[in-house]
Amino acid sequence: MSAAPTPSCHESGAVATAGPDAAVVALAGTPNVGKSSLFNTVTGARRTVGNWPGTTVEVGRGAWDLGGDPARRVTLVDLPGAYSLDAMSPDEEVTRGVVLAQGEEAPSAVVVVTSAAHLARGLYLVAQLRERTIPVVVALTMLDVAQRRGLDTDAAVLADELGCPVVALDPRRRRGGGQLAAAVQAALVRGPLEPRHTPPTSESEPAGDELALADERFSWIARAVERAQRHAGGARRTFSDRVDRWATAPVVGPLLFLAVMWAVFQVTTVVAAPLQDALDSFFAGPVADGADRLLAWVGLGESPVRGFVVDGLIAGVGMLLTFVPLMALMFLLLAVLEDSGYMARAAVVTDRLMGRLGLPGRAFLPLVVGFGCNVPAIAATRILSQARHRLLTALLVPFTSCTARLTVYVLLATTFFPEHAGSVVFAMYLLSIVLVVLVGLLLRGVLWRALGAEPLVLDLPPYQRPTARLSLAVTWLRLKGFLRTASGIIVATVVIVWFLQSVPAPGAAGTFGAVPVEDSVYAAIARSIAPVLAPAGFGEWQTVSALIVGFIAKEAVISSWAQTYALAEPSSEREPGVLGQQLLETFTASSGGHAGVAVLAFMVFLLAYTPCVATLAAQRREIGLRWTAAGVAMQLAVAYVLAVAVFQVGRLLW
């Protein structure tokens, strides 16, 4: 026997080999089990590193002193990570080549490093090696990680089951190296092992028998793991398992998910309401008054600049900022749910529901993302492997209710349904899910009759106590993202809306900046479309103009309303919270006295029609212009039909 083939380059350390006549011991194991740490510990990090001949795979070699006697020095070969001797990668090919080498090239023993935290996975290689006569020693690492998971491993019992020595060690703390050296020395002295089982050779093995062979090996592995590893306290069912019996149950799971989401919106709207009112008073009062006085002092009190700054920027941006406590609270609650591990259960529940309806199972991920923002959700459809699944999901994402739409729901729900605001907002989210499912089924039936659902298997992480640091960091990150996007969009739309509101409509009296808003180009454009929306109960130009602005971005709907009503009313008469009253008057006028039903129809329209131009840009990138245009037509049609239905049926009942 001799040393393994000489690596080509890179010598590090002083003495790296044990000499040409020394025995060769191969160090094998699955990736990331602490193999290199063990190699460095026992060889003192003196190694040569080079590419295995004919490959680009790196192999380390070092001298390992097994017992203070130079005669007991062996050459340890640090092989690349390999799960099995049935090579599927260049790394595994090298491991297989070294371990199964015959004649002079053959190693004298193999040390298999195995993690106690993933014992079964690491034992497959041992199962294969134990079908041969080569001496094997198992080095058991990561016992601390296994213990934290409640797994106690008995190395002696494992050794009995595997029929080879097992040494528990901790290479990161340099413990157990001496015992391992002694075990390897003993194995070298003892010589070949009795094989545990003789499998058919891989060359003669029919393809259909590979499963039988795997069954035999895993049966042996399962028995060894069952006997050598115990769950601490004997409790195999963890707290997470007990909770998951209900949280992922077919009927209780979805009901629990809906209850949790309802509680989130209820807490959000109730707790944030006083803070929102206080901020509203602050922007409508001291901030607007201060800006008024400042502009009057510099001589711009009656100029168009005043309209832009006070009625545009302060009214629009101020209105957005009143939603900061609400958004922060909702992001915080969702972050806590994610950090606790519950959201992974929600994914299982959602997936099961979608799977039953015949939708692509994994499409739940982009759809869940869509409830935050539709733009990254469209990009996330790339996780779907089939083009038709990506197309269908990208067409459904706009029906998921993003956080920008939430601000409008909250304003309208707290104004028109103050006693049930949380429930109304929750109902909008429920409707959003229903729309996704119904439109999904419709498209599936129309576009493809045989759209198979793909199964999803999740390894659910254990429940854990949410950490304040992580939850707050996630909340801040999302809030910052929302504010950055929203503020940019709002400033841009405020400028456009201000400009259109400052220009007199053809035939109207007045000059630029000195025209009543109802006589502006802005109102004229909205009035030309308003009759179309009259059957839905919101055919007033103030409402229609907000929907036009909302086509650009939903974040700007409220700011455009604030701008419109601020211009319509002298600042001296403005009071905090008055926007709601003005909206009430508008909806009452457009609905013939059925303001509540008209608001519900408006909210449904807002939910279903095109989310924003950024989503359209993302859709165009992912599914092309033709499908994007078809999607817009579908969204407008669904929104219009639903809104008209809600108003026409609602006004008969209410």
Next chain:
Amino acid sequence: MSAESRPVTAVLAALQGGARSLAEVAERTGLGRDVVDAAITHLVRLGRLEAEELAIGCPSAGCGGCASGTAEGTAGCRSSAPSTRRSGPVLVALRVSRPPG
């Protein structure tokens, strides 16, 4: 069929039977979670299961900045299994492969 004597076949049957989480597979087969996990890894290697890592969108730094990217900085998403560079937990979708032909 006994899961003790044919654990890999039992895991495959549980997945074909609609089990949707590793916990559910473990419950149906009576095998330990660790053995189920290893058996699934093996079934993926045998080509009996197809595994695909799920990720939400791409990082702005591109594949080089993604935990799922390959060591060469190329895309690791939609590959047959998660990148070996990945150290944290990953979300993987598994699909029972259709027999050839």
